[in-house]
Amino acid sequence: MTVEFKPKFNGVADATPVPLVLGLQPAVLIDHVARVDWSLLDSVPGERGGSTPVAMEELEKILREVETHILSTPEDPYPVKAIAGGSVTNTIRGLRAGFGISTGMIGAYGDDDQSNLFSSNMRFHGVDVSRMRKKKGPTGQCVCLVDALGNRTMRPSLLSAVYLQGDELTKEDFKGAKWLVMRYGKLYLGVIQAAVKIAKQEGLLVSLDLASFEMVRDYRDHLLEMLESGNIDLCFANEDEAAELLRDKQRADPEAALEFLAARCKWAVVTLSSNGCIAKHGKEVIRVPAIEEVTAIDATGAGDLFASGFLYGLVKGLSLEDCCKIGSCSGGSVIQSLGGEMTPEKWQWMYKQMQLRGLLLPPSYF
Numbered sequence: 001m002t003v004e005f006k007p008k009f010n011g012v013a014d015a016t017p018v019p020l021v022l023g024l025q026p027a028v029l030i031d032h033v034a035r036v037d038w039s040l041l042d043s044v045p046g047e048r049g050g051s052t053p054v055a056m057e058e059l060e061k062i063l064r065e066v067e068t069h070i071l072s073t074p075e076d077p078y079p080v081k082a083i084a085g086g087s088v089t090n091t092i093r094g095l096r097a098g099f100g101i102s103t104g105m106i107g108a109y110g111d112d113d114q115s116n117l118f119s120s121n122m123r124f125h126g127v128d129v130s131r132m133r134k135k136k137g138p139t140g141q142c143v144c145l146v147d148a149l150g151n152r153t154m155r156p157s158l159l160s161a162v163y164l165q166g167d168e169l170t171k172e173d174f175k176g177a178k179w180l181v182m183r184y185g186k187l188y189l190g191v192i193q194a195a196v197k198i199a200k201q202e203g204l205l206v207s208l209d210l211a212s213f214e215m216v217r218d219y220r221d222h223l224l225e226m227l228e229s230g231n232i233d234l235c236f237a238n239e240d241e242a243a244e245l246l247r248d249k250q251r252a253d254p255e256a257a258l259e260f261l262a263a264r265c266k267w268a269v270v271t272l273s274s275n276g277c278i279a280k281h282g283k284e285v286i287r288v289p290a291i292e293e294v295t296a297i298d299a300t301g302a303g304d305l306f307a308s309g310f311l312y313g314l315v316k317g318l319s320l321e322d323c324c325k326i327g328s329c330s331g332g333s334v335i336q337s338l339g340g341e342m343t344p345e346k347w348q349w350m351y352k353q354m355q356l357r358g359l360l361l362p363p364s365y366f
Helices: 038-043 056-066 087-099 113-124 186-201 213-218 220-228 239-245 254-262 302-315 320-334 344-356
Strands: 021-027 029-035 080-085 103-109 128-134 140-146 152-157 179-183 205-209 234-238 267-271 277-281 284-288
Touching: 021 087, 021 186, 029 056, 029 113, 038 056, 056 140, 056 152, 080 087, 080 113, 087 103, 087 113, 087 179, 087 205, 087 302, 087 320, 087 344, 103 113, 113 128, 179 186, 179 302, 186 205, 186 220, 205 302, 213 220, 213 239, 220 239, 234 239, 234 254, 234 302, 239 254, 239 267, 254 267, 254 277, 267 302, 267 320, 277 320, 284 320, 302 320, 320 344
Parallel strands: 021 103, 021 179, 029 140, 103 128, 179 205, 205 234, 234 267
Antiparallel strands: 029 080, 140 152, 267 277, 277 284
16 A cells, blocks of 8 residues: 655644754754766865865855856756755754654854745744744855765855854753754864753753764864763764774774774664665664665765654664664665755655555654
8 A cells, every 4th residue: 555645844834842853053054055067076175075164255156166067957957956954954854854753953043044044944844943043144054066976075164154152052952852963063062062961961862973074084082082971872974984983993994983883872873875874782783775776866965864764763762773774765765866855755755665664654644
């Protein structure tokens, strides 16, 4: 039997219950996502495939050049998208829009049009933005350049953007929640540490994404200190981040990284792109393959939406294997279109994959 799913929110701004899962994004972002040819990627400063901060002038220059390097596809007739972005935003929006888990955002945006775009997008999907602070100044922006193979190169501009500071956080921000979702970042280490402290005092579980191989490489000592604290309950890393994490060890393969993370966190997950993922909880180790027959258009958001599915499984008390399988379904769905925001058609595809595998479907979508 085919099940038809119809998300309930569709722009109802006040349909936001107390968030079960909160996302911390100190400086929210607007993502400008575009499929481009390799010649543009060769001219952009920094390493291809990673995330390197740039000044706003450089970001605007890249956006101007994008117009002459566009790769359009039948799946994306509008090849440049401006959406509420950032890793945590993608995960939190996905949890709410696709899985029906109540979510909210903690962070700051500016007093500009970009902030209105961000808040409107998140409210449309039912995400609680009442914990967001509006400040005088610009909202962060990021250019996400996607090549013909679906690999993405990101250039965020955050240095001049408004952001949330640690002393602005209160216990009320975390009241009623069970999880705090974060992304590692040296620029906002102070607010991250403050959020973790309050979250643990309030009894929340904390999830951390390792962000990028550059972030792990350049600020590894601070990251190791955070992991050694015992305050991180769940950690996500991709294979590049995992290799950087263990670069001075005899073994730096994904399995060794999984053991390293699992010794410091209750749950550890290493995603392996087309090879699926490996995960560990206690003594249990799981390997789940990626969904076959998926054509990758854009890898942006793959890890973020994997995290949405995995967290949905944890919230529902599912097994480690089912958490990984659901994450593979959601991560495999988002890469089939441009940007980290799932279309209704891709949600439908994901639900079908879950149904075929006997996985727990969100009850509110029947």
